[in-house]
Amino acid sequence: MSMSMVFSTFSLFSFFFHIALLSNLCFGAGPRVHTDLHVSYQTLSPLGVPQRVIAINGNFPGQPINVTTNDNLYVNVFNELDEDLLITWPGVQMKRNAWSDGVLGTNCPIPPKWNWTYKFQVKDQIGSFYYFPSLNFQKASGGFGPFVINNRDIIPIPFAQPENDIFIMIGDWYTQNHTALRATLDSGKALGIPDGVLINGKGPYQYNATLVPGGIQHTQIDVEPGKTYRVRVHHVGISTTLNFRIQNHNLLLVETEGRYTIQTNYSNFDIHAGQSYSFLVSTDQNASADYYIVASARFVNESLWQKVTGVAVLHYKNSMGPATGPLPPPPDDTYYKDFSINQARSVRQNTSASGPRPNPQGSYKYGSVNITDTYVLNIVPPVTINGSTRATINGVSFRKPVVPFRLADKHNINGTYKLDFPIKPVNTTPVLDISLINATFRAFVEIVLQNNDTTIQNFHLDGQSFYVVGMNYGIWSEKSRGSYNKWDAISRCTTQVYPGGWTAILVAIDNVGYWNLRSENLDRWYLGQETYMKVINPEENGRTELGPPANVLYCGPLHYLQK
Ligand SMILES: *[C@@H]1O[C@H](CO)[C@@H](O)[C@H](O)[C@H]1NC(C)=O
Ligand SMILES: *[C@@H]1O[C@H](CO)[C@@H](O)[C@H](O)[C@H]1NC(C)=O
Ligand SMILES: *[C@@H]1O[C@H](CO)[C@@H](O)[C@H](O)[C@H]1NC(C)=O
Ligand SMILES: *[C@@H]1O[C@H](CO)[C@@H](O)[C@H](O)[C@H]1NC(C)=O
Ligand SMILES: *[C@@H]1O[C@H](CO)[C@@H](O)[C@H](O)[C@H]1NC(C)=O
Ligand SMILES: *[C@@H]1O[C@H](CO)[C@@H](O)[C@H](O)[C@H]1NC(C)=O
Ligand SMILES: *[C@@H]1O[C@H](CO)[C@@H](O)[C@H](O)[C@H]1NC(C)=O
Ligand SMILES: *[C@@H]1O[C@H](CO)[C@@H](O)[C@H](O)[C@H]1NC(C)=O
Ligand SMILES: *[C@@H]1O[C@H](CO)[C@@H](O)[C@H](O)[C@H]1NC(C)=O
Ligand SMILES: *[C@@H]1O[C@H](CO)[C@@H](O)[C@H](O)[C@H]1NC(C)=O
Ligand SMILES: *[C@@H]1O[C@H](CO)[C@@H](O)[C@H](O)[C@H]1NC(C)=O
Numbered sequence: 001m002s003m004s005m006v007f008s009t010f011s012l013f014s015f016f017f018h019i020a021l022l023s024n025l026c027f028g029a030g031p032r033v034h035t036d037l038h039v040s041y042q043t044l045s046p047l048g049v050p051q052r053v054i055a056i057n058g059n060f061p062g063q064p065i066n067v068t069t070n071d072n073l074y075v076n077v078f079n080e081l082d083e084d085l086l087i088t089w090p091g092v093q094m095k096r097n098a099w100s101d102g103v104l105g106t107n108c109p110i111p112p113k114w115n116w117t118y119k120f121q122v123k124d125q126i127g128s129f130y131y132f133p134s135l136n137f138q139k140a141s142g143g144f145g146p147f148v149i150n151n152r153d154i155i156p157i158p159f160a161q162p163e164n165d166i167f168i169m170i171g172d173w174y175t176q177n178h179t180a181l182r183a184t185l186d187s188g189k190a191l192g193i194p195d196g197v198l199i200n201g202k203g204p205y206q207y208n209a210t211l212v213p214g215g216i217q218h219t220q221i222d223v224e225p226g227k228t229y230r231v232r233v234h235h236v237g238i239s240t241t242l243n244f245r246i247q248n249h250n251l252l253l254v255e256t257e258g259r260y261t262i263q264t265n266y267s268n269f270d271i272h273a274g275q276s277y278s279f280l281v282s283t284d285q286n287a288s289a290d291y292y293i294v295a296s297a298r299f300v301n302e303s304l305w306q307k308v309t310g311v312a313v314l315h316y317k318n319s320m321g322p323a324t325g326p327l328p329p330p331p332d333d334t335y336y337k338d339f340s341i342n343q344a345r346s347v348r349q350n351t352s353a354s355g356p357r358p359n360p361q362g363s364y365k366y367g368s369v370n371i372t373d374t375y376v377l378n379i380v381p382p383v384t385i386n387g388s389t390r391a392t393i394n395g396v397s398f399r400k401p402v403v404p405f406r407l408a409d410k411h412n413i414n415g416t417y418k419l420d421f422p423i424k425p426v427n428t429t430p431v432l433d434i435s436l437i438n439a440t441f442r443a444f445v446e447i448v449l450q451n452n453d454t455t456i457q458n459f460h461l462d463g464q465s466f467y468v469v470g471m472n473y474g475i476w477s478e479k480s481r482g483s484y485n486k487w488d489a490i491s492r493c494t495t496q497v498y499p500g501g502w503t504a505i506l507v508a509i510d511n512v513g514y515w516n517l518r519s520e521n522l523d524r525w526y527l528g529q530e531t532y533m534k535v536i537n538p539e540e541n542g543r544t545e546l547g548p549p550a551n552v553l554y555c556g557p558l559h560y561l562q563k
């Protein structure tokens with residue numbers, strides 16, 4: 001089968017990488033990979049209503065960035081929007097180099113009509129990630145695309161080489177543009193029920209004429225019978241958990257956010273906002289008809305949320321007709337309330353598989369490392385601070401920084417941030433502040449996320465991945481440690497926290513920089529549910545942290561330095 005069939009939904013390939021086989025003295029040995037990302041508006045009608053979306057090089061969603069461990073990337077981002085822009089790459093760890101992380105605490109925004117080249121090495125990582133615009137709620141309009149880091153050829157992967165990659169980007173979607181959605185949040189209102197779910201930028205297949213109006217384009221994935229494909233699924237939406245399933249096909253989970261998992265078949269899988277998974281899918285069914293690919297809203301009143309369902313089709317080359325009949329059913333939690341949390345607990349790492357290096361990915365025995373610090377972060381529903389609706393972590397709602405923190409340090413600009421973030425719940429009045437966690441370099445930190453909200457929450461940490469050792473309903477206490485998985489917990493960068501429950505993660509703080517810890521629910525993030533961990537090596541000798549790049553952008557009190 002041809003590549004263009006697999007990627008038809010991305011209108012590839014206007015996009016090329018220029019690989020120079022030179023080693024790069026700047027940051028690491030390994031080939032250089034150059035690519036341009038032109039970020040611009042486009043008018044499309046994914047749900048039948050014309051709206052302004054954000055395209056990458058004219059494509060919505062953007063094309064995959066496809067690189068190999070140790071490559072040195074030069075990604076030249078052209079801001080063709082009418083507002084500031086930063087692209088971020090969650091899960092891509094930016095080792096020693098927060099200068100290209102692409103969030104406000106690490107980078108000055110790229111002004112409209114400007115371009116700026118991100119320079120970073122993808123070091124000692126493999127797996128499925130994605131990129132998206134981090135400012136101003138722009139992700140609600142698009143600007144995202146897959147980001148794949150491949151193994152070096154000499155490192156085996158723990159399954160037979162699949163026929164091809166298939167990229168599937170799912171997400172809850174509003175027909176209002178991101179500026180309108182921002183205005184809703186600014187006025188203190190909630191966004192309400194999304195207008196639908198997009199799969200690869202397109203609306204649902206008309207599986208039912210009452211529920212899906214005519215004239216909506218859907219995504220079709222073309223496959224050959226008798227093959228195995230690696231399906232990389234990314235949740236690029238706003239906040240709604242989506243149950244992903246392919247009619248009559250097993251999803252063999254093999255990897256999530258850079259770790260190979262114990263290979264397990266699922267008939268459907270809950271994917272939370274911001275998460276990425278790889279499944280192997282075998283085209284082992286008869287081709288009597290096409291098959292539905294479904295992403296439907298979870299933990300909601302399904303009769304009210306029926307339209308919040310993404311439907312694409314899996315089309316065998318020898319298919320004898322369109323998909324018909326009802327969609328494959330979602331899991332029913334009425335009688336099995338723990339279905340989702342148990343499924344999450346079943347995602348464990350294959351400790352014997354090689355990761356980016358030849359040694360087994362389980363060789364770091366995280367379960368026997370002593371915990372040096374414990375943060376307990378309490379997440380509550382939005383509150384009112386100075387008359388505005390804001391979201392908090394331990395009573396602090398984050399204010400937008402005016403200058404990146406490390407840049408402020410380097411230029412002795414004092415007072416742009418505080419280091420007093422409460423790492424335990426507090427009983428004080430919620431505040432709006434630029435308050436960071438003063439983390440300790442080479443510490444081994446336990447972070448407990450306690451969700452006192454009534455909806456599911458998702459959290460992400462930049463700069464290093466973490467072990468998801470425990471997850472349960474109720475209030476976390478020290479006794480909860482007895483239930484931790486100390487052997488084969490998955491290591492990843494984004495985790496869900498069930499309402500009225502907690503998730504415990506362990507993280508080795510080994511990457512110097514300022515790292516964003518945030519809600520991956522876009523509305524909560526926008527309302528201030530984030531902070532940063534400051535990680536400085538007190539004995540910095542130029543080995544654990546790179547200096548600012550030659551093209552560093554300046555803003556705020558340092559704006560005068562911009563050439
Ligand atoms: C990505 O790169 C790898 C290694 O160079 C190649 O085998 C694969 O076909 C590429 N995938 C895509 C989607 O371009
Ligand atoms: C902007 O793009 C041009 C090439 O089009 C490049 O030479 C220049 O370095 C880029 N600017 C920055 C700041 O990266
Ligand atoms: C965004 O949506 C708002 C509200 O519907 C509308 O007024 C505005 O024109 C839209 N912007 C663009 C560029 O489409
Ligand atoms: C389409 O959906 C409506 C509303 O849920 C339902 O009543 C109807 O039976 C469905 N039609 C078919 C053909 O499944
Ligand atoms: C998963 O299901 C496929 C059939 O779809 C089967 O061939 C395979 O053996 C199963 N693998 C595991 C690990 O259960
Ligand atoms: C093909 O598979 C479907 C689903 O398992 C089954 O209902 C149908 O009878 C099969 N058709 C043929 C021709 O084998
Ligand atoms: C779901 O919404 C429908 C329509 O508003 C309502 O009749 C029903 O009671 C709701 N179901 C639940 C379980 O809340
Ligand atoms: C774990 O990875 C090894 C390759 O190192 C593979 O042979 C094995 O099947 C994998 N086990 C599971 C349970 O996925
Ligand atoms: C961990 O802590 C225990 C008890 O406090 C101590 O005996 C042990 O040496 C520590 N291990 C390491 C690797 O520091
Ligand atoms: C900022 O603080 C540092 C260390 O306390 C001090 O040396 C420096 O003079 C201060 N800079 C300004 C502009 O006040
Ligand atoms: C932050 O932590 C470092 C040690 O990692 C310590 O030297 C410093 O005093 C702390 N700063 C504040 C403001 O607590």
Ligand SMILES: *[C@@H]1O[C@H](CO)[C@@H](O)[C@H](O)[C@H]1NC(C)=O
Nearest residue numbers: 451452453454455499500501
């Ligand atoms: C939030 O915390 C309060 C006080 O501990 C508790 O009564 C309530 O049940 C919690 N709600 C949720 C959704 O966790």
